[in-house]
Amino acid sequence: MKKLSLSQLPALFAAIAEKETLYLPVDAEGGARFERFTEGKTLTGELNTVRSAKDFFFPQTENLAEFKMEGKNIEVIDPRTETEDFVVFGVRACDARSFSILDKVFLVDPVDTYYKNRREHGTIVSLACTRPHETCFCQTFGIDATDPEGDVTAWKTDDAIYFEAKTEKGDRLLANLSDLIEEADDTAVKEQKEAVKKVMDRLPLKSLTTEGFGGDVMMEKFNAPEWKSLSEACLGCGTCTFVCPTCQCYDIRDFNTGHGIKRFRCWDSCMYSDFTKMAHGNPRTSQLERFRQRFMHKLVYFPANNEGEFGCVGCGRCLAKCPISMNIVKVMRTLGGKKA
Amino acid sequence: MQETMIARAAALLADGTVNRVLGWKKGEFVYDITPAVFTSEEELKSDFVYDDFCGNNLSKYLIKESRKEGKVLAFLKPCDTYSFNQLIKEHRILRDNVYIVGIPCDGKISTEKMKAAAEGIVDVQVDGETLHVDTLYGQKDVSRTDVLAERCVSCKSKKHVAYDELIGEDGEVLESNRFDMVAKLEAMTPDERFAFWRNELSRCIRCNACRNVCPACSCEKCVFDNDASGIANKAAADSFEENMFHIIRAFHVAGRCTDCGECSRVCPQQIPLHLLNRKFIKDIDELYGEYQAGEDTESRAPLTNYKMDDVEPSIVYQRGGK
Amino acid sequence: MQVNEFKPKIVAFCCNWCSYAGADLAGTNRLNYPADVKIIRVPCSCRVNPMFILRAFQRGADGVIICGCHPGDCHYTSGNYYARRRMTLLFSMLDYLGIEKERTRVEWVSAAEGAKFAATMNEFVEAVTKLGENKRLEDLRCKKQ
Numbered sequence: 001m002k003k004l005s006l007s008q009l010p011a012l013f014a015a016i017a018e019k020e021t022l023y024l025p026v027d028a029e030g031g032a033r034f035e036r037f038t039e040g041k042t043l044t045g046e047l048n049t050v051r052s053a054k055d056f057f058f059p060q061t062e063n064l065a066e067f068k069m070e071g072k073n074i075e076v077i078d079p080r081t082e083t084e085d086f087v088v089f090g091v092r093a094c095d096a097r098s099f100s101i102l103d104k105v106f107l108v109d110p111v112d113t114y115y116k117n118r119r120e121h122g123t124i125v126s127l128a129c130t131r132p133h134e135t136c137f138c139q140t141f142g143i144d145a146t147d148p149e150g151d152v153t154a155w156k157t158d159d160a161i162y163f164e165a166k167t168e169k170g171d172r173l174l175a176n177l178s179d180l181i182e183e184a185d186d187t188a189v190k191e192q193k194e195a196v197k198k199v200m201d202r203l204p205l206k207s208l209t210t211e212g213f214g215g216d217v218m219m220e221k222f223n224a225p226e227w228k229s230l231s232e233a234c235l236g237c238g239t240c241t242f243v244c245p246t247c248q249c250y251d252i253r254d255f256n257t258g259h260g261i262k263r264f265r266c267w268d269s270c271m272y273s274d275f276t277k278m279a280h281g282n283p284r285t286s287q288l289e290r291f292r293q294r295f296m297h298k299l300v301y302f303p304a305n306n307e308g309e310f311g312c313v314g315c316g317r318c319l320a321k322c323p324i325s326m327n328i329v330k331v332m333r334t335l336g337g338k339k340a
Numbered sequence: 341m342q343e344t345m346i347a348r349a350a351a352l353l354a355d356g357t358v359n360r361v362l363g364w365k366k367g368e369f370v371y372d373i374t375p376a377v378f379t380s381e382e383e384l385k386s387d388f389v390y391d392d393f394c395g396n397n398l399s400k401y402l403i404k405e406s407r408k409e410g411k412v413l414a415f416l417k418p419c420d421t422y423s424f425n426q427l428i429k430e431h432r433i434l435r436d437n438v439y440i441v442g443i444p445c446d447g448k449i450s451t452e453k454m455k456a457a458a459e460g461i462v463d464v465q466v467d468g469e470t471l472h473v474d475t476l477y478g479q480k481d482v483s484r485t486d487v488l489a490e491r492c493v494s495c496k497s498k499k500h501v502a503y504d505e506l507i508g509e510d511g512e513v514l515e516s517n518r519f520d521m522v523a524k525l526e527a528m529t530p531d532e533r534f535a536f537w538r539n540e541l542s543r544c545i546r547c548n549a550c551r552n553v554c555p556a557c558s559c560e561k562c563v564f565d566n567d568a569s570g571i572a573n574k575a576a577a578d579s580f581e582e583n584m585f586h587i588i589r590a591f592h593v594a595g596r597c598t599d600c601g602e603c604s605r606v607c608p609q610q611i612p613l614h615l616l617n618r619k620f621i622k623d624i625d626e627l628y629g630e631y632q633a634g635e636d637t638e639s640r641a642p643l644t645n646y647k648m649d650d651v652e653p654s655i656v657y658q659r660g661g662k
Numbered sequence: 663m664q665v666n667e668f669k670p671k672i673v674a675f676c677c678n679w680c681s682y683a684g685a686d687l688a689g690t691n692r693l694n695y696p697a698d699v700k701i702i703r704v705p706c707s708c709r710v711n712p713m714f715i716l717r718a719f720q721r722g723a724d725g726v727i728i729c730g731c732h733p734g735d736c737h738y739t740s741g742n743y744y745a746r747r748r749m750t751l752l753f754s755m756l757d758y759l760g761i762e763k764e765r766t767r768v769e770w771v772s773a774a775e776g777a778k779f780a781a782t783m784n785e786f787v788e789a790v791t792k793l794g795e796n797k798r799l800e801d802l803r804c805k806k807q
Contacts, residue, residue: 030543030610047459050609061577133460134369134476200477204369204462216622219388230420233375233401235552242547251574257804258721266575269547288549320455323549323606324371325397333368368724525758534760534798564754571713580801584716587755591712594751619758623751643751646743653746653768656753 002163002174009161012180013037013089015177019176020123021086023056025049034088036163043090044261047133048315052231052245053095056088057118058102058268060242064114067261079262087173089125093148094138094315096126098245100149101313105248113168121133126150135316137205137329143313145200146193154294155189162189205314208329212336216305222296226334231291238269240318240327241294246311249275270294295331341389344507345415346393346442349388350381352413358439359410362401364394370464371451375401377412390415392466395448395489397602399423399433400555406434414438417445418511419491421500422598422634423555428502429637430596432558442503444511447492449484452610457482491601491614494518501635515592518599519622521615543609544577556593556633563588590616595624595643598634627651636657668726670790674783675714677707679737680772681729687776692725695783706730707768708741712752715766719799725765725790732770741768755764761798764789 003060004012016022022037031050035041066077100117106115126148129136138145147153151170155162163181174181200206213221241247253269254261268275270293275282284290302311318327349361361384365376371393378384397420405412416424421442427433445522449471460476471482485493496518498511525533551557551564563569564585576582590597590613599621603613623632624642628650631642676682682703688695702708707730715726728749730742749768757763769782 028543029539030607031388033543061575131459131477134462202476229376232377235549237547237549237552237606239549239606240548242545243608253574254541255803259804259806260801264577266573266577268574270576272548272565273561319368319372320451321608322555323602325367325374327372329368330374400757522758530757530760532760532764535756537706537759571717572664578801578803580720580799583799584713584720584760587716587759588713588753591752616755616758620751623754627750628747643744646740646747648743650743650746653750653753655750656757656763657753 001184001186001189002181004161004181006156006159006161008180009043010039011178013041014039014178015180016089016173018089019085021084022089023086024089037089039210044165047129047131048095048317050317050321051243052098052315052317053088054090054098054102054245054248056086056122057099057115058106058248058250061264062114062266063081063264065263067263069260080114080117083121085121085123087123087125089237090127090154091124091148091150092127092129092315093143093145094136094313095245096124096149097138097141097143097313098315099124101246101302101309101311102248104309123152123173124150125152125154125163125170125173128153128155128196130156130192132196132199132203133316134204135319136203137204137208137314137316139200139206140208140210140314141310141312146196155192157188157192160184160188162186205329208332209336210299210310210332213291213299213303213310213332214308215300218296218300218304221300222292223336224335227288227292230326230331230334231288234271234287234291234326235323236273236287236290237269237323238267238271239321239323241269241271242267243317243321245313245315245317246298247294251275269295295328298328299332341443341507342388345441346381346384346480347389348441348507349378349384349415352439353379353381357411358413360412361388362398362405362412362414364389364396365465366417369461371449371454371461377405386484390443392447392449392453392484393451395450395605397423397553397555397600399427400430400553400558402433402438403427403558406437410567411439413441416443416444416500416503417443418498419496419499419598419600421502422497422632423600424634425502425560425637426596426598426634427555428500430558431633440505441505442500442510444508445498445505447484447488447495449487450489450605453487453489454482457487489601489605490612491599491604493582494520496599496632502637508638519618521612522618522622524621525615537583538579540587540611542579543611544576544582544586544589545609546573546582547583547608549606549608551589553602554593555598555600555602556596557589563592586613586616590620593617595641596633627655665694668791668794669696669698669789670787670793670795671722672696672727672783672787672790673718673724674699674701674723675704675707675710675726675728675739676701676771677730678703678705680731680770681707681779683773684775684779685772687773689776690778693775693776695780696787698787699783705757706736706738706741707745707758708738708748710745710749712748712804716799719765719796720801721804722796722800724793724796725767725786727767727769727786729771729782732772735738735772735802738752756799761797762793765794765796765799 025032025044027044032044032046063079068075106112129145151167250265252265299310361378365372366389387616458473465476473480496516497513597617736742
């Protein structure tokens with residue numbers, strides 16, 4: 001385990017930024033967000049960012065290809081430029097887990113090369129939670145907020161920050177910083193883990209379990225009568241999907257620039273009326289079906305296709321942001337527990 | 341208040357005046373309240389809630405609800421009744437299928453402000469002007485005024501403009517300072533204004549929450565969802581599209597927006613969208629005479645009306661700002 | 663001597679009954695106005711949706727002008743009265759967002775006012791030239807690299 005005094009943190013950021021692009025969560029209007037590090041920017045005191053960290057690998061919009069027409073010829077251009085190496089600092093345990101969920105979608109055959117490219121160039125420094133909120137329920141999905149995944153895991157105490165490399169990429173990052181960080185024992189980290197675990201035990205959503213969900217209850221859950229009342233007030237906006245670290249659906253569209261075409265993809269939401277629109281329209285004609293799709297995907301279809309892993313990490317963003325406060329926790333409370 | 345409402349709703353269900361009740365349902369926490377339809381006294385007793393966190397404007401739900409079988413009871417706060425009236429005016433709600441019970445409101449608490457004031461909220465006890473907040477990290481007292489939603493701080497009216505019956509006394513139209521921030525922006529230089537709005541609108545994630553919650557945005561198909569419109573888009577791929585969406589949305593509701601403030605309440609990025617709508621309201625008031633959308637169901641809206649001697653568009657070059 | 667290379671692109675929405683005929687008259691009278699003005703004929707000034715104006719800026723216009731019949735002379739009786747309110751509010755909103763208000767204009771031009779049409783366009787082009795390129799309502803994707 002490595003250690004750095006908190007007062008040295010700006011120096012550490014500067015040292016990382018000298019070699020690679022560094023992103024870190026900073027305070028901003030409307031809540032914390034990831035920004036590119038420049039001198040003077042400091043780590044937020046907020047628990048988490050409004051938008052999740054999935055933007056780094058799966059941005060909201062991304063150009064896939066460009067077309068230029070010259071007479072009868074169409075030139076196809078790959079707009080990708082060489083991706084630079086980058087470091088994302090301060091990813092929480094929930095978001096850190098979300099990457100492995102996204103990997104299961106984008107890195108299986110056929111591999112999404114745009115995503116893969118970013119994944120390869122990115123190094124994740126995760127940061128253990130010290131003050132979880134009432135909306136946190138990562139425990140439900142077996143995530144340890146006191147010891148998050150990532151290339152490097154960091155723990156921030158009152159006076160120092162501790163690091164542990166967990167992958168080769170992480171080793172390389174810490175090796176580059178060897179001038180600043182020093183060897184340390186893990187007593188302080190252990191103490192913090194113990195203290196935070198006590199808080200985790202007091203969380204109001206501690207009792208929430210995935211019991212009753214999974215790949216084998218498809219028709220039972222699909223036909224549950226409770227979807228009607230659960231979805232009744234849904235506005236059909238995309239807030240839950242867009243703040244969600246694991247929602248990964250996208251649409252591909254063409255934009256006519258007047259002198260060519262830019263083909264881009266952008267996040268899409270199963271809550272929208274034009275989601276997966278075909279010649280005859282959206283196959284899900286009512287909001288009930290769209291609402292059900294989102295939760296069935298996370299709690300039933302995803303585990304059915306991915307050895308039981310659920311498509312939620314319990315970050316609590318949808319709980320905080322849904323305009324009508326309808327969310328996965330309420331769905332799980334209403335439909336969970338029952339076995340066919 | 342909550343008990344009176346439940347009793348009244350139960351009585352109206354029992355005597356057959358209505359067959360269901362549109363209200364607010366308790367959540368997992370003290371603040372995460374969901375609009376819901378109740379059909380029995382048991383449901384009302386176990387789940388119905390009306391407190392300082394019931395901010396949702398229920399009027400828009402009545403577009404669909406009023407087209408279902410039987411009559412629906414809806415509890416509307418004063419500002420919700422303006423939205424309701426506006427929807428009646430636009431023939432979007434079938435009035436005969438709705439029974440409105442006006443309920444008093446002394447301002448709603450902003451969940452975002454609340455969370456900023458106290459971390460890890462487990463419970464909140466309202467004690468007059470003080471809120472005793474239980475958090476994961478201890479007890480904290482918060483002043484109610486400090487966490488009141490912005491729209492409630494500058495409340496425009498405590499008067500119900502439409503109802504079948506009232507619970508409690510009706511209030512008055514208030515002197516409101518709701519245009520102060522608009523005036524402040526108008527007084528800035530164009531560069532400052534541009535910087536202000538870029539900072540705000542660049543945070544937009546195009547989740548459409550503002551549009552979907554808006555009682556004035558009740559088009560069957562939004563122009564931004566309509567591929568044939570040529571401007572349909574699901575994400576702002578360029579700063580232009582961030583600007584366009586919000587300018588056009590504000591314009592489409594100009595003269596019809598009652599200033600209920602739902603757009604700003606629901607914005608996950610806390611963009612003060614109401615400042616766009618209020619600009620239109622302020623301009624309309626100043627240029628074409630005072631007008632409050634939703635106040636009545638008869639008058640012509642400012643943008644479907646004109647006078648021979650209206651000001652010329654060139655007035656914009658002469659007005660305000662540095 | 664410094665030469666100002668910038669030539670603004672101007673979109674002019676002209677109503678079919680008055681202003682378009684006014685533009686025609688300017689042409690037959692051989693009055694000069696800059697070729698950078700692209701005229702789009704619309705049935706009435708009130709046909710101009712605020713979206714058209716934003717779209718013009720998106721696709722590279724530096725200024726947008728709407729021309730219609732004089733108030734009281736609308737071929738459809740009242741179209742230009744509605745347009746007048748809409749455009750006043752829209753221009754005020756653009757100004758509120760910090761977008762240069764001199765980039766948008768409404769002028770009433772009758773079929774007999776060929777001279778006014780040419781003068782208006784000259785004046786507008788000059789004003790927009792002074793402002794320079796439209797940066798605040800541009801769409802970078804539409805720029806030619």
